[in-house]
Amino acid sequence: MFAKFRNALLCTISICFGSSAVAIEINGAGSSAAGPLYVKWAEHYRRSSETQLRYQPVGSSAGLKQIKERAVNFGASDVAVPAAELNKEKLICFPSAISGVVPVINVPGIKSGDLLLTGEILADIFARKITKWNDAGIAALNPGIKLPKTDIELVVRQDGSGTTYNFTDYLSKVSNSWKEGYGRNFLIKWPNDAKPAKGSSGVVALLKQTPGAIAYVDYNYVVQDKLAFVKLKNRNGKFVAPIPEAFAAALDNSEWRSKANFEEMLTDKPGKSTWPITMGTFVIIPQTATDPASMIATLRFFTWAFMNGDRIVSDIDFVRLPDKVQAKIFSEMTKITDSKGNLLHWPM
Numbered sequence: 001m002f003a004k005f006r007n008a009l010l011c012t013i014s015i016c017f018g019s020s021a022v023a024i025e026i027n028g029a030g031s032s033a034a035g036p037l038y039v040k041w042a043e044h045y046r047r048s049s050e051t052q053l054r055y056q057p058v059g060s061s062a063g064l065k066q067i068k069e070r071a072v073n074f075g076a077s078d079v080a081v082p083a084a085e086l087n088k089e090k091l092i093c094f095p096s097a098i099s100g101v102v103p104v105i106n107v108p109g110i111k112s113g114d115l116l117l118t119g120e121i122l123a124d125i126f127a128r129k130i131t132k133w134n135d136a137g138i139a140a141l142n143p144g145i146k147l148p149k150t151d152i153e154l155v156v157r158q159d160g161s162g163t164t165y166n167f168t169d170y171l172s173k174v175s176n177s178w179k180e181g182y183g184r185n186f187l188i189k190w191p192n193d194a195k196p197a198k199g200s201s202g203v204v205a206l207l208k209q210t211p212g213a214i215a216y217v218d219y220n221y222v223v224q225d226k227l228a229f230v231k232l233k234n235r236n237g238k239f240v241a242p243i244p245e246a247f248a249a250a251l252d253n254s255e256w257r258s259k260a261n262f263e264e265m266l267t268d269k270p271g272k273s274t275w276p277i278t279m280g281t282f283v284i285i286p287q288t289a290t291d292p293a294s295m296i297a298t299l300r301f302f303t304w305a306f307m308n309g310d311r312i313v314s315d316i317d318f319v320r321l322p323d324k325v326q327a328k329i330f331s332e333m334t335k336i337t338d339s340k341g342n343l344l345h346w347p348m
Helices: 002-019 035-045 060-068 083-089 119-126 136-141 162-174 176-181 199-209 219-224 244-252 255-259 292-308 310-315 323-333
Strands: 024-030 051-056 074-077 091-106 153-157 195-197 213-218 231-233 278-286
Touching: 024 060, 024 292, 035 051, 035 091, 035 219, 035 292, 035 310, 051 060, 051 292, 060 074, 060 162, 060 278, 083 091, 091 162, 091 199, 091 219, 091 244, 091 323, 119 136, 119 153, 119 162, 119 176, 119 231, 153 162, 153 199, 162 176, 162 213, 162 278, 195 199, 199 213, 199 219, 213 219, 244 255, 244 278, 255 323, 278 292, 292 310, 292 323
Parallel strands: 024 051, 024 074, 153 195, 153 213
Antiparallel strands: 074 278, 091 213, 091 278
């Protein structure tokens, strides 16, 4: 049934795009992790429409703030907005793709994927309870690696970040001391000697400049910048690498597929192949359009992306949403109205 719906929708959209003659600009802001996804979608979309997308990778917190102020057409966050907040602000939130947060290192002599860590050890590193690379806890997990005696340097996000939220949500689930001392949030009061950087690209740059450093970034940056990643022990006791199949496994073991419960965090999910710090990235748009033309252009863009953008998602190292999840999103998008309560007339 969904296949018929998908094909009919794709046909209608193609006709409408082909007849468009007026250039419209869409403005989005938010997640720096998801920035490459929206930019790449926009590049391909421009080939079949007159719509121009401008995206500001300012971090999830800033993106949410801008959409609440109606300063942009859509906000982007790596954390789903709670239902109570959506109702209060008259917003709709839906996922656009799946990715993962990855601990990355710059330790001379240690190759990508060689270092094994548990969540507890990772939490102790970022809490500065472990400060040397040859610490006994790390050495016990890595008997075949010659660990240097050098200090561990922390590189962290200084801006409000959904990546930070997902990372600290995971640490809070696997470490009671982390949960009590730091908790999960978009902004964290890091140890005083941590090195802060703005945005995912800033973290990558600082990591590369800092021997002995550890940081956390989204998977697409790991691939794009050829960063050395850490393997993590998952909930089933298996050490796994961050790969798209491991992110998909986390989704498969959640209520995203079965109940479209997008508020559910994808961290620390069961499954032998599951990556333990999997996350979704989300789009936030108003329930009521103050500018119907811009809203329709925004809805057409994301509909096109879901219909045509699956290959692009994979090419830039994200994971596409299952058809069942996409169908739920389309259903929500059709409920958007103008200021008089009339449903918007956009391709269906």
